Amino acid sequence: xxxxxxxxxxxxxxxxxxxxxxxxxxxxxxxxxxxxxxxxxxxxxxxxxxxxxxxxxxxxxxxxxxxxxxxxxxxxxxxxxxxxxxxxxxxxxxxxxxxxxxxxxxxxxxxxxxxxxxxxxxxxxxxxxxxxxxxxxxxxxxxxxxxxxxxxxxxxxxxxxxxxxxxxxxxxxxxxxxxxxxxxxxxxxxxxxxxxxxxxxxxxxxxxxxxxxxxxxxxxxxxxxxxxxxxxxxxxxxxxxxx
Amino acid sequence: xxxxxxxxxxxxxxxxxxxxxxxxxxxxxxxxxxxxxxxxxxxxxxxxxxxxxxxxxxxxxxxxxxxxxxxxxxxxxxxxxxxxxxxxxxxxxxxxxxxxxxxxxxxxxxxxxxxxxxxxxxxxxxxxxxxxxxxxxxxxxxxxxxxxxxxxxxxxxxxxxxxxxxxxxxxxxxxxxxxxxxxxxxxxxxxxxxxxxxxxxxxxxxxxxxxxxxxxxxxxxxxxxxxxxxxxxxxxxxxxxxxxxxxxxxxxxxxxxxxxxxxxxxxxxxxxxxxxxxxxxxxxxxxxxxxxxxxxxxxxxx
Numbered sequence: 146x147x148x149x150x151x152x153x154x155x156x157x158x159x160x161x162x163x164x165x166x167x168x169x170x171x172x173x174x175x176x177x178x179x180x181x182x183x184x185x186x187x188x189x190x191x192x193x194x195x196x197x198x199x200x201x202x203x204x205x206x207x208x209x210x211x212x213x214x215x216x217x218x219x220x221x222x223x224x225x226x227x228x229x230x231x232x233x234x235x236x237x238x239x240x241x242x243x244x245x246x247x248x249x250x251x252x253x254x255x256x257x258x259x260x261x262x263x264x265x266x267x268x269x270x271x272x273x274x275x276x277x278x279x280x281x282x283x284x285x286x287x288x289x290x291x292x293x294x295x296x297x298x299x300x301x302x303x304x305x306x307x308x309x310x311x312x313x314x315x316x317x318x319x320x321x322x323x324x325x326x327x328x329x330x331x332x333x334x335x336x337x338x339x340x341x342x343x344x345x346x347x348x349x350x351x352x353x354x355x356x357x358x359x360x361x362x363x364x365x366x367x368x369x370x371x372x373x374x375x376x377x378x379x380x381x382x383x384x385x386x387x388x
Numbered sequence: 389x390x391x392x393x394x395x396x397x398x399x400x401x402x403x404x405x406x407x408x409x410x411x412x413x414x415x416x417x418x419x420x421x422x423x424x425x426x427x428x429x430x431x432x433x434x435x436x437x438x439x440x441x442x443x444x445x446x447x448x449x450x451x452x453x454x455x456x457x458x459x460x461x462x463x464x465x466x467x468x469x470x471x472x473x474x475x476x477x478x479x480x481x482x483x484x485x486x487x488x489x490x491x492x493x494x495x496x497x498x499x500x501x502x503x504x505x506x507x508x509x510x511x512x513x514x515x516x517x518x519x520x521x522x523x524x525x526x527x528x529x530x531x532x533x534x535x536x537x538x539x540x541x542x543x544x545x546x547x548x549x550x551x552x553x554x555x556x557x558x559x560x561x562x563x564x565x566x567x568x569x570x571x572x573x574x575x576x577x578x579x580x581x582x583x584x585x586x587x588x589x590x591x592x593x594x595x596x597x598x599x600x601x602x603x604x605x606x607x608x609x610x611x612x613x614x615x616x617x618x619x620x621x622x623x624x625x626x627x628x629x630x631x632x633x634x635x636x637x638x639x640x641x642x643x644x645x646x647x648x649x650x651x652x653x654x655x656x657x658x659x660x661x662x663x664x665x666x667x668x669x670x671x672x673x674x675x676x677x678x679x680x681x682x683x684x685x686x687x688x689x690x
Binding site for chain 2: 174177181182215216222229232235244256257275277278281283285286295296297299320327328332338339345
């Protein structure tokens, strides 16, 4: 599954994996903003940025081909708008849509595949994102697999009980059955949440998570942000001056 | 409907990010205050439920199927503030882990779905959910939440200058309408199942003395959605109106001066001016609402 692979990637041991989550978040934001505001000489710039991201992926010890393929999930959505842009006679805009959406997704992918999610959320908390929201996000991520598995069981049960022959037009009974299945799933999720909370209280939960790896924003992180800023902004300035 | 990065013009995503940040902060504070201490696992697991619920297909017609989006359902089950927090967390996880929706565009997606869509879904339930019209209110909530999110997303794309010929806009509106009816029906089916098996899990809506305000809200949502839909499907009419009243010329002269040296290259001027004019319009409306709201509040306080 997608996220399991990301989890494994994020626990590597490269220099990029060791940087503080805040430093990596700042760098990705710089990259995204530089990319989003670019207008002139977009084609050479996007090739240049693709090269930078590819080099980063290789340096982090991640499989380049798999990462490039994974970021392509944005492309089906983009294809529709590319077709519209081409039909409207704006090939440059079509190219910009593909380039910007793909490179943005790839940059975010590099961030989450070099930073374990708990560490990333902890970094965001230190950057001022409300802790309550981040704790909800962390629980959501953790229980995604549990509840999804239950949903898969229910789907299988639903299919065995109602058969697979579809009625031609409208089947009220099946619709209601799917509603019932989700109602049961909802109630079970609710019960899960209560059990989880009691277990947490029993283990001494005091209102926020503790993480084991206490990484701090060191000199290497300052250097990393500065270097990334120079590379990202410099590449854009150089390409725009050269064209 | 998750807008990826690279689609929205800089003024559009930046404004929406700036608008979404305090709104989410407020929702988080309110949800934390409104629920008991056990709420963090509950909200997280409910978010996971919405993810997982998308695996159960609802048969529609001739072999096609649809699935739950869930903004209205969460608002009914958890209350609007907590639902907003859960939906924001879902959008954040989707953007980070699944590359579904952008990071810079997160503010836009949060406003479209977690705030505006969720509130549009909650209002009918808040007004009518306790009485005779409960079923209709539940359906209408699901319907309005999806339609509002879809139309807002489309409006933002148009404002950003993504080319959308009239045919495409009318087609998308048709798709939104069909999915909105389905979301209403799915939400209703789940709510009926829940009412039958675990009625205590649902919060009964308590609409006290502020019903009039709620109705104004529903009216405003319907008017705004219809207005945006009309404006994007038939932009010429609006432009003619603007020309006739002279708003357009004022707006462009007002905007051109500070943005003058920003109009670079091939993709620049036209769409940037359009986006700027749209933003000026939005901020004017926002300002008017703010002043109106303050005045109302003072009148009530007196």
